Amino acid sequence: MLSVAARRHLGTFRLDVAFATEHARVVLFGPSGAGKSLTLQCVAGFITPDSGRIAVGDGVLFDSDRHLNVPPWQRRVGMVLQAYTLLPHLTVGENVAYGLGPIWRDRRRVRAETLLAVVGLAGYADHLPAQLSGGQRQRVALAQALASEPRLLVLDEPFSAVDAPVRERLRRDLLGLVDTFQVPLIFVTHDFGEAYLLGQTIVIVAAGRAIQIGPPAEVARHPRTATVARLVGATNILEGEVVQAAAGRLTLRAGNLIVRTSNGSRAAGRRAAFSFRPEDVRIIPAGPDVPAARVTGVLPRNGPATVLLTLGDLTLEASVPHPPPHVGSSVGVEVADGAAQVLEGDGAQAIE
Amino acid sequence: MRRVAVHPGIPWPLVAAGGLLLGYLLTPFFFGVAALDATGVAAAFRQAASEGAIETSVATASLSTLVVVVLGVPLAYLLARGEFRGKALLGALVYLPLVIPPLVGGVLLLAMYGPYAPIGQWLGDRGIRVTDAWPGIVLAQTFVSAPYLVVAARVAFDAVDPTLERVSYALGKPPLATFFRVSLPLAWPGILAGVPLAWLRALGEFGATIMVAYHPYTLPVYLFVQFGAEGIRAALPIAAILLLVGALVLSLVQAAARRSAGRLVP
Numbered sequence: 001m002l003s004v005a006a007r008r009h010l011g012t013f014r015l016d017v018a019f020a021t022e023h024a025r026v027v028l029f030g031p032s033g034a035g036k037s038l039t040l041q042c043v044a045g046f047i048t049p050d051s052g053r054i055a056v057g058d059g060v061l062f063d064s065d066r067h068l069n070v071p072p073w074q075r076r077v078g079m080v081l082q083a084y085t086l087l088p089h090l091t092v093g094e095n096v097a098y099g100l101g102p103i104w105r106d107r108r109r110v111r112a113e114t115l116l117a118v119v120g121l122a123g124y125a126d127h128l129p130a131q132l133s134g135g136q137r138q139r140v141a142l143a144q145a146l147a148s149e150p151r152l153l154v155l156d157e158p159f160s161a162v163d164a165p166v167r168e169r170l171r172r173d174l175l176g177l178v179d180t181f182q183v184p185l186i187f188v189t190h191d192f193g194e195a196y197l198l199g200q201t202i203v204i205v206a207a208g209r210a211i212q213i214g215p216p217a218e219v220a221r222h223p224r225t226a227t228v229a230r231l232v233g234a235t236n237i238l239e240g241e242v243v244q245a246a247a248g249r250l251t252l253r254a255g256n257l258i259v260r261t262s263n264g265s266r267a268a269g270r271r272a273a274f275s276f277r278p279e280d281v282r283i284i285p286a287g288p289d290v291p292a293a294r295v296t297g298v299l300p301r302n303g304p305a306t307v308l309l310t311l312g313d314l315t316l317e318a319s320v321p322h323p324p325p326h327v328g329s330s331v332g333v334e335v336a337d338g339a340a341q342v343l344e345g346d347g348a349q350a351i352e
Numbered sequence: 353m354r355r356v357a358v359h360p361g362i363p364w365p366l367v368a369a370g371g372l373l374l375g376y377l378l379t380p381f382f383f384g385v386a387a388l389d390a391t392g393v394a395a396a397f398r399q400a401a402s403e404g405a406i407e408t409s410v411a412t413a414s415l416s417t418l419v420v421v422v423l424g425v426p427l428a429y430l431l432a433r434g435e436f437r438g439k440a441l442l443g444a445l446v447y448l449p450l451v452i453p454p455l456v457g458g459v460l461l462l463a464m465y466g467p468y469a470p471i472g473q474w475l476g477d478r479g480i481r482v483t484d485a486w487p488g489i490v491l492a493q494t495f496v497s498a499p500y501l502v503v504a505a506r507v508a509f510d511a512v513d514p515t516l517e518r519v520s521y522a523l524g525k526p527p528l529a530t531f532f533r534v535s536l537p538l539a540w541p542g543i544l545a546g547v548p549l550a551w552l553r554a555l556g557e558f559g560a561t562i563m564v565a566y567h568p569y570t571l572p573v574y575l576f577v578q579f580g581a582e583g584i585r586a587a588l589p590i591a592a593i594l595l596l597v598g599a600l601v602l603s604l605v606q607a608a609a610r611r612s613a614g615r616l617v618p
Binding site: 044071074144 | 513516518519520521522523524525526527533534
């Protein structure tokens, strides 16, 4: 349904992303400056790749081999950006009607009001953008983009400037809208929670490249590299030795800690880097088979607390339900069976 | 802890220096107005009108302002948004009429449109008289007043967020439609601020005009002619007319600016 390949040099930055998916909701996720917005600009037509091919369904928007470069105003790619980008000299209704094709004046008005009702802003047609809150403006921007009957919506951190409770509401409503209008979207965010909620496919972008592509649960569970592991919140990244490899599962040891993966193939005796999520670290009474760790810090959260542990030379993060252990106490540590993920590369250099 | 000054005082040497200049700028007006009498101004107005100077000045200044707006706004947009080699040079060249003496501008225009100059001759063969006629006056005024409008319009276009133009493209509006529906309306207040400046500059234009068109009289040329014939007593009331027009236009602009500033507050 969606295939994007774009290479472009911009000063010292080198963009070289490629991904393709049959899913309608794609999230580009990665740190700031990774090239997510740049990729979006390539799709919308405001940056021309040096080479590549961009296609939505049957429509090819850019193809360097065929010297095809559809101008932005013919791409039918609706755009919603982080900054409030409604046309300030037009009313809300006029903003929504702006992208409508040449239809009758009365029908424009009706269509705009219908779309405003769909995004929950019935009766706001005669307001000016400056009179709306941030969340309302982004709703209007969505209605405006949808009015032009786009073949694709691109959204660049559209909710990040909005207050948190409103943001959550906007995310849910966006899912509803996409479902109603059956329009595919590419959504850019640096918030993995948002990416997980909105994406059927998550494309992880770092340093100008798409480094892993997959469904949310898949990239969260099975990061392929240390970079991805950090980005998706698998913050325990260790280096150890494969002690057993059997039936497509590995047992690894780092210091006193033994973990098991649910996949991966590595010969026994090899060094390997691996990661696991703080939620998969359990604090249980220490015993003969349970290594003891020292609690060096407790970070309270609204929800499970983050507990910092030292186990020999290892530093671990655990996400622990209330009540967390006391700082300085000694606890037993266990990693859920199959929770660990072996990372690409050999041992230490994979972590860097 | 240091207290943050909410309204820091301005040091007295700065006040003194600024006040001195302000006084110098205003004093001539005081003396000029003191030497005037209202009946003299009215008589001068009637005489200037019967000579056609008022009509010529207002009509040519308005016409050249129109030319400057219609052609200067696109040039300003080009300078604000265009990406091409030599853009910085072109931006500087726009100021050229401001920095060369108007008389020099007049000489240059004569070299182009004079009866024996290439373009002037070509036009003359087709019955179009440029020198000593309205076209010459309009060309001279356009030459000197264009920078005021172009600079104001460029600043106004620079202040329009290019993202808004991109949003318009993404909504299917090609560049020309986007220019008329987004860029121009948003820059319009700033462009409008340049219009009276250009108009007043055209109205007051003397140096280039007198080289190109001694006749028909514009108000400044008429002022110069009267001064030559009858001295300061005849010149002063005509100067007062030009001053009054300038003051009137500027106060109208101020009022309009206040009104539009009030409208921006929802």
